[in-house]
Protein backbone atom coordinates (compact mmCIF):
# COMPACT_ATOMS: atom_id res chain seq x y z
CA UNK A 587 0.00 0.00 0.00
CA UNK A 588 2.73 2.39 -1.01
CA UNK A 589 0.36 5.18 -2.11
CA UNK A 590 0.07 6.15 1.55
CA UNK A 591 3.74 7.21 1.28
CA UNK A 592 5.12 10.29 -0.45
CA UNK A 593 7.22 9.87 -3.57
CA UNK A 594 10.29 10.73 -1.48
CA UNK A 595 9.42 8.05 1.09
CA UNK A 596 8.93 5.46 -1.64
CA UNK A 597 12.28 6.40 -3.10
CA UNK A 598 13.96 6.00 0.29
CA UNK A 599 12.28 2.63 0.76
CA UNK A 600 13.57 1.51 -2.63
CA UNK A 601 17.09 2.81 -1.95
CA UNK A 602 17.30 1.25 1.51
CA UNK A 603 16.04 -2.11 0.25
CA UNK A 604 18.52 -1.92 -2.63
CA UNK A 605 21.37 -1.05 -0.29
CA UNK A 606 20.70 -4.28 1.65
CA UNK A 607 21.34 -6.22 -1.55
CA UNK A 608 24.85 -4.76 -1.64
CA UNK A 609 25.73 -5.41 2.00
CA UNK A 610 28.10 -8.15 3.18
CA UNK A 611 26.95 -11.73 3.47
CA UNK A 612 25.85 -14.54 1.21
CA UNK A 613 23.41 -13.95 -1.63
CA UNK A 614 20.73 -15.87 0.28
CA UNK A 615 21.30 -13.88 3.47
CA UNK A 616 21.07 -10.56 1.65
CA UNK A 617 17.86 -11.53 -0.16
CA UNK A 618 16.44 -12.69 3.14
CA UNK A 619 17.35 -9.38 4.79
CA UNK A 620 15.64 -7.46 2.00
CA UNK A 621 12.47 -9.54 2.48
CA UNK A 622 12.61 -8.84 6.19
CA UNK A 623 13.15 -5.13 5.60
CA UNK A 624 10.12 -4.83 3.30
CA UNK A 625 7.92 -6.80 5.67
CA UNK A 626 8.93 -4.63 8.60
CA UNK A 627 8.66 -1.28 6.81
CA UNK A 628 5.45 -1.69 4.84
CA UNK A 629 2.53 -2.38 7.14
CA UNK A 630 0.46 -4.11 4.45
CA UNK A 631 3.23 -6.59 3.51
CA UNK A 632 2.69 -9.68 5.68
CA UNK A 633 4.73 -12.29 3.82
CA UNK A 634 7.62 -11.41 1.52
CA UNK A 635 9.66 -14.06 -0.24
CA UNK A 636 11.43 -15.33 -3.31
CA UNK A 637 10.65 -18.39 -5.38
CA UNK A 638 13.44 -19.72 -7.61
CA UNK A 639 13.03 -21.40 -10.97
CA UNK A 640 14.49 -24.91 -11.29
CA UNK A 641 16.27 -24.80 -14.66
CA UNK A 642 14.63 -26.99 -17.28
CA UNK A 643 11.81 -28.10 -15.00
CA UNK A 644 9.08 -25.43 -15.23
CA UNK A 645 9.01 -25.54 -11.44
CA UNK A 646 9.55 -22.97 -8.70
CA UNK A 647 11.06 -23.77 -5.31
CA UNK A 648 10.80 -21.64 -2.20
CA UNK A 649 13.83 -19.39 -1.58
CA UNK A 650 14.56 -16.80 1.13
CA UNK A 651 11.44 -15.40 2.77
CA UNK A 652 10.17 -13.42 5.77
CA UNK A 653 6.89 -14.35 7.42
CA UNK A 654 5.06 -17.49 8.43
CA UNK A 655 6.35 -20.79 6.99
CA UNK A 656 4.43 -21.92 3.91
CA UNK A 657 3.53 -25.42 2.80
CA UNK A 658 4.09 -24.40 -0.84
CA UNK A 659 7.72 -25.41 -1.19
CA UNK A 660 7.44 -26.37 -4.89
CA UNK A 661 5.02 -24.82 -7.39
CA UNK A 662 4.64 -25.88 -11.02
CA UNK A 663 4.53 -23.16 -13.70
CA UNK A 664 0.84 -22.38 -14.30
CA UNK A 665 -0.24 -23.33 -10.77
CA UNK A 666 -1.47 -20.65 -8.40
CA UNK A 667 -0.60 -16.97 -8.65
CA UNK A 668 3.13 -17.73 -8.55
CA UNK A 669 2.87 -20.30 -11.32
CA UNK A 670 0.77 -17.95 -13.46
CA UNK A 671 3.35 -15.15 -13.16
CA UNK A 672 6.16 -17.54 -14.15
CA UNK A 673 4.18 -19.03 -17.03
CA UNK A 674 3.00 -15.66 -18.39
CA UNK A 675 6.33 -13.92 -17.64
CA UNK A 676 4.57 -10.91 -16.15
CA UNK A 677 3.63 -9.36 -12.83
CA UNK A 678 0.34 -10.70 -11.51
CA UNK A 679 -1.69 -8.79 -8.92
CA UNK A 680 -4.67 -10.42 -7.23
CA UNK A 681 -6.59 -7.81 -5.26
CA UNK A 682 -9.02 -10.31 -3.73
CA UNK A 683 -7.71 -13.87 -3.48
CA UNK A 684 -11.21 -15.19 -2.64
CA UNK A 685 -12.23 -14.33 -6.22
CA UNK A 686 -9.19 -16.06 -7.81
CA UNK A 687 -9.79 -19.68 -8.83
CA UNK A 688 -6.14 -20.46 -9.63
CA UNK A 689 -4.78 -19.71 -6.17
CA UNK A 690 -2.72 -21.66 -3.64
CA UNK A 691 -3.64 -20.57 -0.13
CA UNK A 692 -0.87 -20.13 2.45
CA UNK A 693 -3.01 -18.73 5.23
CA UNK A 694 -6.65 -17.85 5.76
CA UNK A 695 -5.53 -14.32 6.65
CA UNK A 696 -4.16 -13.51 3.18
CA UNK A 697 -6.48 -11.27 1.17
CA UNK A 698 -4.33 -10.01 -1.71
CA UNK A 699 -1.07 -10.91 -3.43
CA UNK A 700 1.46 -9.62 -5.95
CA UNK A 701 4.00 -11.77 -7.78
CA UNK A 702 6.79 -10.06 -9.73
CA UNK A 703 9.05 -12.15 -11.97
CA UNK A 704 12.83 -11.83 -11.73
CA UNK A 705 14.34 -11.99 -15.23
CA UNK A 706 17.77 -12.86 -16.54
CA UNK A 707 18.39 -12.80 -20.26
CA UNK A 708 14.64 -12.86 -20.92
CA UNK A 709 13.99 -15.92 -18.74
CA UNK A 710 12.09 -16.02 -15.44
CA UNK A 711 14.78 -17.17 -13.00
CA UNK A 712 12.66 -16.49 -9.94
CA UNK A 713 10.02 -14.22 -8.49
CA UNK A 714 9.33 -11.86 -5.64
CA UNK A 715 6.04 -12.79 -3.97
CA UNK A 716 4.19 -10.65 -1.41
CA UNK A 717 1.03 -11.53 0.50
CA UNK A 718 -1.13 -9.03 2.37
CA UNK A 719 -3.78 -9.47 5.02
CA UNK A 720 -5.54 -6.48 3.45
CA UNK A 721 -7.66 -6.54 0.31
CA UNK A 722 -6.40 -4.42 -2.60
CA UNK A 723 -3.05 -3.85 -0.92
CA UNK A 724 -1.08 -3.45 -4.15
CA UNK A 725 -1.25 -0.27 -6.22
CA UNK A 726 0.69 0.81 -9.29
CA UNK A 727 3.24 2.31 -6.89
CA UNK A 728 3.81 -1.08 -5.26
CA UNK A 729 4.10 -2.69 -8.66
CA UNK A 730 6.65 -0.10 -9.84
CA UNK A 731 8.86 -0.27 -6.74
CA UNK A 732 8.70 -4.07 -6.54
CA UNK A 733 9.54 -4.50 -10.22
CA UNK A 734 12.64 -2.36 -9.71
CA UNK A 735 13.61 -4.36 -6.62
CA UNK A 736 13.06 -7.65 -8.46
CA UNK A 737 15.39 -6.43 -11.22
CA UNK A 738 17.95 -5.30 -8.63
CA UNK A 739 17.77 -8.79 -7.03
CA UNK A 740 18.45 -10.70 -10.25
CA UNK A 741 22.21 -11.16 -9.73
CA UNK A 742 21.71 -12.59 -6.24
CA UNK A 743 18.81 -14.79 -7.36
CA UNK A 744 21.12 -16.20 -10.05
CA UNK A 745 23.72 -16.99 -7.37
CA UNK A 746 21.31 -19.11 -5.35
CA UNK A 747 19.50 -20.64 -8.32
CA UNK A 748 18.86 -24.36 -7.83
CA UNK A 749 20.47 -26.81 -10.23
CA UNK A 750 18.25 -29.00 -12.37
Ligand code: SME
Nearest residue numbers: 656666667668689690692
Ligand atom coordinates in the same frame (compact mmCIF):
# COMPACT_ATOMS: atom_id res chain seq x y z
N1 SME B 1 -0.40 -17.88 -2.93
C1 SME B 1 0.64 -18.37 -3.78
C2 SME B 1 1.41 -19.49 -3.14
C3 SME B 1 2.63 -19.04 -2.44
S1 SME B 1 2.35 -18.27 -0.98
O1 SME B 1 1.62 -17.02 -1.22
C4 SME B 1 3.71 -17.98 -0.12
C5 SME B 1 0.06 -18.82 -5.11
O2 SME B 1 -1.15 -18.82 -5.31
O3 SME B 1 0.85 -19.19 -5.99
